[in-house]
Amino acid sequence: MKLRLIAFTDRGMVLAQRLAAALDGQAARCGAPLSLSQWTGEAFAKADGLVFVGAAGIAVRAVxxxxxxxxxxxxxxxxxxxxxxxxxxLSGHLGGANDLAKRIAAVCGAQPVLTTATDVNGLFAVDEWAKRQNCAVLDVPRIKSVSAKLLAGVPVTLCSPWPVAGTPPKxxxxxxxxxFELTLHASDHGALRLVPRIAVLGVGCRKGTSAQALEEAFDRLLHSSGLCAQAFGKVCTIxxxxxxxxxxxFCRDRGLPLESFSAAQLREVPGDFSASDFVESVTGVDNVCERSAVRGSGGTxxxxxxxxxxxTMAAAVAPFAPDWRWNDE
Incomplete structure (x- = not known):
């Protein structure tokens, strides 16, 4: 988590620096040199977590x-x-603010004050579970429907093609x-869709291929495969x-890391791939996209x-073993 902290007094700055050192964050004093609005705008765009050491009202107005x-x-x-x-x-579950408050409390002895309804009632939080399982949430407004049922004492059902280890929460x-469902596909059945980020996109391309051409190829792959764009966690190539x-x-615009392998590494990947003599003459391996997707995923x-x-594009999926952990208790 990229963490930014801001303080407004000498005493607050001492605490901000202490927390920054313990949580691997960056502490700043308001006005030195950025104003509160400047600091907040920059931190909101670039950081995963913002910590205001001061009054809650200041933070509310700033964000x-x-x-x-x-x-x-x-x-x-x-x-x-x-x-x-x-x-x-803000963002207690999906953004991790509740966990961040607990981590801060562990460092400085503060009392974490959690106000999210599922937490105060000791109930399963589906959005926090999704985050713990490294899943994207496609239908954010539907979180409320799942939580409302639980708060009303009505059981909720998970549909999953993967077994989930452990005992389901109350x-x-x-x-x-x-x-709610675990799925890699874009089809909507009315449930809250949680998408594991386990797909890997393997790419081969001619020299000088534009980002637009790659976007169009990716759109075609999504359309033909039915896979959801949010399922992809990285791109691999030679x-x-x-x-x-x-x-x-393309990778930067999509927020996806790019990983590459040598021809020798790709040749070592076991499996049945779409071989091309031309590709092998140019790259030293008979297939780039399929082999790099499998190599990068460690899966199938x-x-x-x-x-x-x-x-050329192909997709592979990494092994996925979800469990029922959703908090630290």
Whole structure:
């Protein structure tokens, strides 16, 4: 978690620096040199968590102009300068503010003040569980429906193609008609969709291929495979292509890390791949996209080579073993 902290007094700055050292964050004093609004705007855009060491009202007014969605807003926590209370203000579950407040409390002895309904009632929090299982949440408004059922004492059902280790929390059961589901596919059955980020995109491309051409190829792959874009956690290719401007730009725009392998490493990947004599003559290996997807995932190929516009793409999925952990208790 990229963490930024701001303080307003000498005493608060001492605490901010202490927390920054313990939590690997960056502490700043308001006005030195950035104003509160400047600091908040920059931190809100670049950090995963913001900590205000001071009054809650200051933090509320500072972050208000930047609020967009609980799916994307960073965690925001307020700590009083005497380190008595750590209060999550924003993105308690998906953004990790509740966990951040607990981590702050462990460092300075503050009392974490959690106000999210599921937490105060000791109930399963589906959005926090999704975060713990490294899942993207596609239908954020549906979180409320799942939580409302639990708060009303009505059981909720998870539909999952993967077994989930452990014992389901109180009020949660497995079934085929779910209130929430684990899925890699874009199809919508009305349930809250939680998408494990376990897919790997393997890419091969001609020299000079544009980011736009790669976007179009990716759209075609998503359409033909039915896979959800949020399922992809990284892009893999051969080392000959790792500095291709279009590919680098595509990955940056998508927020996906780019990993590359040598021809020798790709040749070692076991499996049945779509071989090409031409590709082998150029790269030293008979297939780039399928082999790099499998190599990068450590799993299995789920969508074979799709070619067009000077681009080849394939998809593989990493092993996934979800469990029922959703908090630290």
């Amino acid at each position: 208000a102009p930047h609020l967009k969605s609980k799916a994307t807003d960073p965690a925001v926590v307020v700590v009083d300068e005497c380190a008595r209370f750590a209060v999550p203000l 009020g949660v059961r497995m079934g085929t008609d779910g209130d 080392d000959l292509k790792k500095n291709e401007p279009g590919l680098v730009s 190929l789920c969508w074979r080579k799709q070619a067009g516009g000077g681009v």
